[in-house]
Amino acid sequence: MATFCRACGIEVDSRAVICPSCGVAQHARPDQARPVLALVLNLLLPGVGTILLGQVSIGVLQLVLQVVAWVLDFTVILTPFGIVLGFSVWVWALVISIRAFSAGRRAA
Numbered sequence: 001m002a003t004f005c006r007a008c009g010i011e012v013d014s015r016a017v018i019c020p021s022c023g024v025a026q027h028a029r030p031d032q033a034r035p036v037l038a039l040v041l042n043l044l045l046p047g048v049g050t051i052l053l054g055q056v057s058i059g060v061l062q063l064v065l066q067v068v069a070w071v072l073d074f075t076v077i078l079t080p081f082g083i084v085l086g087f088s089v090w091v092w093a094l095v096i097s098i099r100a101f102s103a104g105r106r107a108a
Contacts, residue, residue, distance in 0.1 A: 003103050006054045035101035039094070046093035053100050065089045 003014045007024035018025050038049030047062030066089050072082025 004099065035097060035103075039097035039101055042090075042093035042097045046090045049097050050093055053096065055096065058096070062089050062093050 003012060003026070004010065005012050005019040005022060005024060006026065008019060008022040010019070010021050012019050012021075012026065016026055034052060038052045040049070041052060042049035045063070046066050047059045047064075049059075050062055051059030053059075066086060069082045069086030069089060072078045072085060075082070
């Protein structure tokens with residue numbers, strides 16, 4: 001059964017100790033509660049759940065983009081861009097959480 005690398009996101013064998021692509025050590029089994037908590041956190045504030053899943057750089061990027069979207073929302077001319085950016089970041093964070101949740105269910 002395959003899982004995804006926690007660093008680069010490529011599919012790796014669930015028995016792999018390190019990722020063949022980036023060389024980052026892999027966890028033996030994902031924690032069942034973590035993906036659920038990450039999903040809830042990403043629903044509330046995109047990026048926080050992604051950081052909880054161990055994808056810190058992507059989570060920080062999501063948080064920064066979400067803050068930029070909020071700033072754009074408060075400008076009269078750029079509000080539509082802020083809405084689109086904020087929604088896009090929110091969906092992106094949810095997709096990461098759902099993939100982690102699905103990978104955890106398959107590993108169990």
